[in-house]
Amino acid sequence: MINIKALVIGATGFVGSYLIEEIKNSLLCDIIATNLEREMIYQNNIILKKLDILDYNSVFSLINENKPEYIFHLAAQSSVSLAWKKPELTADININGSLNILEAVKNINYNPKILMIGSGEEYGYIEKVPIVEETPLKPGNIYAVTKACQNMISKVYCKAYDMKVIMVRSFNHIGPNQSSTFVISDFCKQVAEIEKGVRSPILKVGNLNAKRDFLDVRDVVRAYTKLIQFGKSGETYNVGRGQSIKISEVLNIILKNSNKEINVEIDKNKLRPLDVPIIEPSINKIYTATGWKPEISLEESIKDILTYWRKN
Numbered sequence: 001m002i003n004i005k006a007l008v009i010g011a012t013g014f015v016g017s018y019l020i021e022e023i024k025n026s027l028l029c030d031i032i033a034t035n036l037e038r039e040m041i042y043q044n045n046i047i048l049k050k051l052d053i054l055d056y057n058s059v060f061s062l063i064n065e066n067k068p069e070y071i072f073h074l075a076a077q078s079s080v081s082l083a084w085k086k087p088e089l090t091a092d093i094n095i096n097g098s099l100n101i102l103e104a105v106k107n108i109n110y111n112p113k114i115l116m117i118g119s120g121e122e123y124g125y126i127e128k129v130p131i132v133e134e135t136p137l138k139p140g141n142i143y144a145v146t147k148a149c150q151n152m153i154s155k156v157y158c159k160a161y162d163m164k165v166i167m168v169r170s171f172n173h174i175g176p177n178q179s180s181t182f183v184i185s186d187f188c189k190q191v192a193e194i195e196k197g198v199r200s201p202i203l204k205v206g207n208l209n210a211k212r213d214f215l216d217v218r219d220v221v222r223a224y225t226k227l228i229q230f231g232k233s234g235e236t237y238n239v240g241r242g243q244s245i246k247i248s249e250v251l252n253i254i255l256k257n258s259n260k261e262i263n264v265e266i267d268k269n270k271l272r273p274l275d276v277p278i279i280e281p282s283i284n285k286i287y288t289a290t291g292w293k294p295e296i297s298l299e300e301s302i303k304d305i306l307t308y309w310r311k312n
């Protein structure tokens, strides 16, 4: 029996390792995975290929040699906060990198399904929530603009060249092993350090007034494998919990899971030039298309993340 081949671009990031596990278990594909650094053996004995998506010739060769039926494009500069400091790098990776993948597939002249991972941040300043996919975009930061651009370019390739690109707008995802540059991981890491006695009992925070929609990464990757099978080319799907929560409330849940006395202090360096007040998706479209819905509660995810940082 010949298995379907799945290419995971950007496999060593936070989502990548979970996605590989999910593809193995639910899609039974042969997996080709890439990272930026060097060729090596990865989880499940998969050989990681070195690939810089900014190098068109390498992207073309890798896809041409393997001709995977499924392409999951995860590679990105994924931090909103870093995008304020490195706008050019963010635009390069998120726009030109994605363009290279689309161009390579177009020029190889075969028709795989491509899952393009965008962001809930693309919607930006929308007051009416929950946000449906057809809502006109008002992105509020550079990262969001690059992802909106990736979405629009993908749509053009679908229309112009009949390509099978399915676009995702992912909202905040969380779980064990996420970098502490992201809010829940950051707060849980600080709590664990305070508990270990390696940090004074002051938890440093940024803007606690924003409302965001948090979903466990294990639910996120289930959505991705469903969408690559049952999503419609040229369409965009929100992937989130469908229920936003204020960052201050998230902080309270985290603090309740610790028996230490902890004070909270605003760190000016953690505030951003702009921070969209609320982002909350409607998830009806993905549910109707695939039957997917979230299974892991926010409280459960937070417990797992705290356990991860207490051990690391």
Ligand code: A2R
Residues within 6 Å of the ligand: 009, 010, 011, 012, 013, 014, 015, 016, 034, 035, 036, 037, 051, 052, 053, 054, 073, 074, 075, 076, 077, 078, 079, 093, 097, 117, 118, 119, 170
């Ligand atoms: O730095 P590495 O070797 O871990 O590779 C990262 C990869 N990456 C690239 N790959 C090829 N060419 C590049 N120029 C390049 N720059 C970065 O993207 C890593 O494997 C991946 C990004 O991982 P994370 O930052 O952890 O993102 P995460 O949370 O897995 O997000 C996946 C997707 C992204 O499109 C986000 O914008 C979206 O979900 O939220």
Ligand code: GDD
Residues within 6 Å of the ligand: 078, 079, 080, 081, 118, 119, 120, 121, 170, 171, 172, 173, 181, 182, 183, 184, 186, 204, 205, 206, 207, 208, 210, 211, 212, 247, 270, 272, 275, 279
């Ligand atoms: N990182 C961080 N650290 N954020 C803080 C802090 C803090 O100490 N305190 C408050 N925040 C607020 C931020 O201002 C923002 O409103 C919210 O917490 C979430 O910030 P992040 O966790 O850094 O994530 P993000 O929303 O900027 O971006 C993430 O979600 C997007 C989808 O909505 C990333 O995963 C993106 O790649 C993803 O597209």
